[in-house]
Structure formats: structure tokens, C-alpha cells
Amino acid sequence: MIIQDIKTWVVGNPPPQTGGRYFIFVKLVTDGGVVGYGEAYSATFDPHLTAKLIEDVAARYLIGRDPHDIETFFRNCYSSGFSQRPDISMMGCVSALEIACWDIIGKEAGQPVYKLLGGRVHETLRTYTYLYPQSGSVYPDEADAIASRNVYNDPEMAAAAAVACVEQGFDAVKFDPAGPYTIFDGHMPRLADIERATAICSAVRDAVGHRADILFGTHGQFTAAGARRMARAIEAFDPLWFEEPVPPDMPEVMAEVARFTSIPIATGERLTTRSEFARVIALRAAAILQPNTGRSGGILETKKIASHAETYQIQIAPHCYCGPIVGAANIQVAATLPNFLILESIKTWDGFHAELLTRKIGWQDGHVIISTEPGLGVELNEAVCDANPWQGSQLHLEATNTVLI
Numbered sequence: 001m002i003i004q005d006i007k008t009w010v011v012g013n014p015p016p017q018t019g020g021r022y023f024i025f026v027k028l029v030t031d032g033g034v035v036g037y038g039e040a041y042s043a044t045f046d047p048h049l050t051a052k053l054i055e056d057v058a059a060r061y062l063i064g065r066d067p068h069d070i071e072t073f074f075r076n077c078y079s080s081g082f083s084q085r086p087d088i089s090m091m092g093c094v095s096a097l098e099i100a101c102w103d104i105i106g107k108e109a110g111q112p113v114y115k116l117l118g119g120r121v122h123e124t125l126r127t128y129t130y131l132y133p134q135s136g137s138v139y140p141d142e143a144d145a146i147a148s149r150n151v152y153n154d155p156e157m158a159a160a161a162a163v164a165c166v167e168q169g170f171d172a173v174k175f176d177p178a179g180p181y182t183i184f185d186g187h188m189p190r191l192a193d194i195e196r197a198t199a200i201c202s203a204v205r206d207a208v209g210h211r212a213d214i215l216f217g218t219h220g221q222f223t224a225a226g227a228r229r230m231a232r233a234i235e236a237f238d239p240l241w242f243e244e245p246v247p248p249d250m251p252e253v254m255a256e257v258a259r260f261t262s263i264p265i266a267t268g269e270r271l272t273t274r275s276e277f278a279r280v281i282a283l284r285a286a287a288i289l290q291p292n293t294g295r296s297g298g299i300l301e302t303k304k305i306a307s308h309a310e311t312y313q314i315q316i317a318p319h320c321y322c323g324p325i326v327g328a329a330n331i332q333v334a335a336t337l338p339n340f341l342i343l344e345s346i347k348t349w350d351g352f353h354a355e356l357l358t359r360k361i362g363w364q365d366g367h368v369i370i371s372t373e374p375g376l377g378v379e380l381n382e383a384v385c386d387a388n389p390w391q392g393s394q395l396h397l398e399a400t401n402t403v404l405i
Contacts, residue, residue: 001032001067001104003028003029004064006022006029006058006059007027008052008055009026009389010047010050011023011356011388012390013390016138017138018346018347018352019320019322019360021139021394021396022390024047026040026051028067028310034104034223037100037103037325038097038099038100039294040054040093040294041092041322041326042088042092043395045089045395046395047396054097061073067101067104070102070300073098074297074298074300078090086271086272087272092389095298097178098378099294099329102207102375103376106376112372112374114328114370116337117299117336120335121336124368124369125342128215129165129173129348130174131204131365132172133161148152154200154234155203155204160207162207162214167366172214172342173208175215175216178193178222178401179221182221182403184401186223186226186247187221194229194233197216197233201234201237201239205237214238216234217244218245220270221245224254228257228261230245235262236262238247241264242263242362243290244266244267249283251283264286264288267288267290268291268292278308287315289305289309292320292321306337317336317343319344320346324356324360324361325378325380330343331377347361355381356381359378
């Protein structure tokens with residue numbers, strides 16, 4: 001069996017754009033007609049360029065080769081151009097193609113991928129969701145995000161959204177209340193940022209009580225000193241985690257925050273390969289790792305990251321602010337992890353995420369239902385992909401260029 005053909009899509013995510021502005025999908029086809037789907041979580045360049053990069057990587061290292069040879073494929077890509085170091089752009093391409101290979105391998109074997117990774121140790125998987133606006137885009141413009149009332153900056157609206165999620169069945173909700181992300185992060189939080197974050201944490205905790213964990217996201221916004229100030233302000237509300245309190249490029253600095261606060265530190269969505277995660281683990285910079293299978297290097301690399309973390313009693317909470325193929329890949333690997341903690345869910349996998357699949361990801365009472373179908377357990381609806389091409393110029397996620405002082 002060899003890989004014979006490839007196709008890519010850049011699919012525009014219609015409003016409210018939950019999970020991102022677009023999704024980058026790939027299809028591999030074997031000489032026997034078996035199809036595998038993958039997805040890249042890659043936000044650095046124009047997504048159409050990323051799709052071309054995926055096709056280039058496939059042409060160099062995958063077309064005409066056996067999809068079972070995951071290790072050789074990974075090493076070829078990791079060493080491409082005499083690099084041999086973590087490359088977030090290359091690994092977005094690798095992850096998409098590697099996921100598609102596992103989909104093929106599972107279908108050929110007649111088994112779900114988790115059966116080929118040691119078998120599942122969880123019957124279902126606990127999930128959390130972001131607090132999203134009740135209406136309108138999840139990307140309010142910068143002025144609106146600061147000036148107008150919305151779920152991101154208003155305690156009453158955040159509390160109402162949290163209650164709605166709990167009533168759906170979630171027992172964990174996440175929010176990022178500390179102001180805009182900027183290209184100049186990390187910065188020292190302003191008093192207004194600390195007051196807003198504290199007010200939202202208080203309102204959400206009062207509204208949900210002990211029915212739900214609260215997950216505090218910042219995405220590298222602060223300096224270590226600023227993160228310590230924020231941690232001290234929100235500790236009383238007992239967050240399950242304080243996510244990426246400082247930028248991810250210096251885990252030594254993140255470790256300073258981890259030693260200061262009783263709140264577990266989480267990080268990983270912007271890291272790639274076990275080499276980058278190894279630094280976090282060695283420094284004890286985080287208690288929770290958040291690899292995204294569409295960026296980390298794929299399913300097998302995520303399994304290796306999790307196994308390394310397990311020896312240090314570090315837990316895994318796969319990240320998924322993207323499309324349903326990464327979601328399905330996260331589910332397959334998470335099912336096998338003794339140190340699994342919780343899984344990011346895009347709401348209940350309804351809306352456009354459901355339309356993109358021939359059958360939606362199962363979700364009930366706050367948990368994902370793990371598919372027993374061969375491969376990833378989902379099939380991409382190619383007609384929906386064809387009908388929704390991305391035509392914008394923005395990237396998946398973007399920071400402001402404002403200096404916050």
C-alpha cells in the first residue's frame with residue numbers, strides 16, 4: 001500500500017466563526033482507494049500558502065510511500081533542509097499528513113486509531129468549552145472588545161454564558177478576561193485588567209458554584225512579575241488552571257510563575273514536538289500540557305509527549321481551537337492516555353463543525369463519546385468543504401499592535 005494522491009482545502013468558517021476563521025484540511029488516497037483525512041493547525045502564513053506547503057511536503061516525503069512508516073516520515077520532515085529542530089510551520093504540515101496516515105492505517109486494519117496506540121483507557125472524555133457570545137462573531141473588533149459590553153469583558157454576561165454551558169452539561173468553562181493580546185506581550189497587566197479579570201472570575205464562580213471548574217486563559221500576555229500579580233488576584237476563585245501566563249518561548253520564566261502560585265499552570269498550544277515540550281517538563285514549568293495534534297507533530301508525537309509527561313505526573317488537556325478533524329485526532333490519542341485531564345470542545349461539536357462531517361462528533365453530558373469506527377471515526381464532508389472556500393486575508397488568530405501601558 002502506498003500513498004498515491006493528495007488534495008487540500010482551505011475552508012472558510014462562516015459566522016460566528018467558532019473555532020477560527022478557517023480550517024486547513026488534507027485528503028490522502030492510497031493506491032487501493034483508501035482515504036485518510038488530516039488537518040493543520042497552522043496560523044503563521046496565509047492558509048493557502050500552508051496548503052501548498054503541505055502538498056510540497058507530501059510530494060517530497062509521502063507520495064509513493066507506505067503510510068505505515070510514520071517514524072521515517074517524521075524524521076524526513078524534521079530533518080528537511082538539514083534543520084533537525086522544531087519548526088512550527090513544518091510541523092503544521094507534518095501533523096496534517098500524519099493524522100491522515102493514521103486514518104488510513106486504522107481503516108486498513110478495521111480498527112479505530114486508539115486500538116493501534118495501546119487501546120483506550122477511558123470510556124468517555126471530559127470536555128470544556130470557551131464562553132462564547134450568545135450572538136455575533138467570536139472576533140469582536142478591537143474597539144468593541146474594549147469599549148462595549150460582551151462576554152469577554154462583562155461579568156454579568158460571562159456569568160450568564162457560564163450558566164448556559166453548565167445547563168448544557170459542561171462541568172468546566174474557559175475564558176480569557178485579561179484584555180487584548182498584543183505583539184508586545186508579555187506586559188505588566190494594568191489595574192483595570194486585574195480588576196476586570198477578578199470581577200469576571202468572581203461572577204462566574206458565584207453563578208456556577210462548584211458545578212464547574214473555571215479555566216483562566218491569558219495566552220502569554222504577561223511578564224513573570226505581571227503573571228504573579230494576576231495569579232495572586234484570582235487564586236481565591238480556585239481556577240483549574242492559569243493558561244500560558246507568559247509567552248511560550250521561555251519556559252524558564254514560566255517556571256517562575258509555576259513556583260509562585262498554587263494555581264496549576266497549563267501550556268502547549270503554541271509548542272511543537274516533544275523537544276519543545278521536554279523543556280517545559282524538565283523545568284516543571286507546567287502541571288498541564290495542551291498539545292494540539294494539528295501542530296504538535298501529529299498523533300504519535302502527541303502520544304510521546306504525553307508518555308514523557310506521565311512520568312512526571314503532568315496531565316494532558318489537548319487543545320483544539322480549529323476544525324473537527326483535529327478534534328477527532330485529539331479524541332483518538334486522548335482515549336489512550338492514563339494522564340488525560342480534559343479535552344477542549346468547540347461547544348458541543350454542533351453548527352458548522354457538524355456540517356463539515358458526514359456524522360458529527362458524539363457529545364453527551366459534558367463528555368465526548370469515543371467513536372468505535374475505523375480510523376479517526378469521522379469522515380469529512382467534501383461537498384461542504386468545496387462550497388465554503390476561504391477568501392479572506394486575515395490569519396486564523398491575530399494580535400493587536402497596541403502597546404499596553
